[in-house]
Amino acid sequence: MQLLNGDVVLVTGGGSGLGLGVARHCRAEGAEIVILDVSTEKVRQLKEELGPEVLVMQGDVTKVDDLQACRAAILERHGKLNALIGAQGIFDGNVPLLQTPVDRMDGLFDEIFHVNVKGYLLSARIFFDLLQANNGAMVLTTSTAAYAADGGGVVYTATKGAVRSLVNQLAFEFAPDVRVNGVAPAGIANSQLRGPRSLGLDEQKQSDIPKDAFLSMFRSLSLLQDLPTPEDHGPIYAFLASRYNKIMTGQTVVADQGLLNRPVLHSRG
Numbered sequence: 001m002q003l004l005n006g007d008v009v010l011v012t013g014g015g016s017g018l019g020l021g022v023a024r025h026c027r028a029e030g031a032e033i034v035i036l037d038v039s040t041e042k043v044r045q046l047k048e049e050l051g052p053e054v055l056v057m058q059g060d061v062t063k064v065d066d067l068q069a070c071r072a073a074i075l076e077r078h079g080k081l082n083a084l085i086g087a088q089g090i091f092d093g094n095v096p097l098l099q100t101p102v103d104r105m106d107g108l109f110d111e112i113f114h115v116n117v118k119g120y121l122l123s124a125r126i127f128f129d130l131l132q133a134n135n136g137a138m139v140l141t142t143s144t145a146a147y148a149a150d151g152g153g154v155v156y157t158a159t160k161g162a163v164r165s166l167v168n169q170l171a172f173e174f175a176p177d178v179r180v181n182g183v184a185p186a187g188i189a190n191s192q193l194r195g196p197r198s199l200g201l202d203e204q205k206q207s208d209i210p211k212d213a214f215l216s217m218f219r220s221l222s223l224l225q226d227l228p229t230p231e232d233h234g235p236i237y238a239f240l241a242s243r244y245n246k247i248m249t250g251q252t253v254v255a256d257q258g259l260l261n262r263p264v265l266h267s268r269g
């Protein structure tokens, strides 16, 4: 059985990392995938790799016109949409509030909230009717940063808390036609997650952290002791995006390798 056989699944922010791994998994589960990403270079490479049978589009989720263009292209190519998976995001560089220059606060807030929150809201607004026509599903990406401290700096953390709440409200507003759920990953291998332009950190990527250092830190903190790949997250997203999820809406799956279930008395050494 393929979970997404015959379904059309759009992955926003699917140009690298989590979104790309999830898109590949959805394709293996029988979906026609559509990828929308802001990075011209990632889109160019993916078009080359995936060929003309996969719709890969350059576009910015914070721009209504780009989302409308994506909607029109999906209708023209596939005539329908069954699921929307939101995976875009940018990081805040982990900069503590008191080390953030006051004159950069406005820019930092706008930049990160626009991509990490408004991007999901606009997508929900623009693709709802297509999803409704098929009793479809939305799956949004939050983070363990929405549940516990130190998963990012203040602004990133606030955006991920907002996405967690968006899942609740959208599930309520879109019921019973469209199911809306979230996934909260912890650490992800091969992530290209970039820092904020407003702090001059947009050239900084999570993948710049030496792999061994990141891996050993993550192993020492998480119960399952491995840093999952983007593809490892695929089955959770694919299930939530599929018609086989008839039960869950308004929930966020904490996909964290047991990170938040930390031992109280015993150090893991």
Ligand SMILES: NC(=O)c1ccc[n+]([C@@H]2O[C@H](COP(=O)([O-])OP(=O)(O)OC[C@H]3O[C@@H](n4cnc5c(N)ncnc54)[C@H](O)[C@@H]3O)[C@@H](O)[C@H]2O)c1
Pocket (backbone or CB within 6 Å): 012, 013, 014, 015, 016, 017, 018, 019, 036, 037, 038, 039, 042, 059, 060, 061, 062, 087, 088, 089, 090, 115, 119, 141, 142, 143, 144, 184, 185, 186, 187, 188, 190, 191, 192, 193, 194, 206
């Ligand atoms: N990396 C981690 O450890 C981690 C942990 C928890 C949650 N997350 C979340 O997972 C999601 C995916 O992150 P990732 O780690 O795979 O990073 P990534 O940078 O590899 O993937 C994010 C993608 O979003 C795209 N994007 C950014 N702004 C966009 C915009 N305005 N419009 C369209 N696309 C845009 C980027 O070009 C990139 O391809 C993010 O929401 C992130 O916050 C990541």
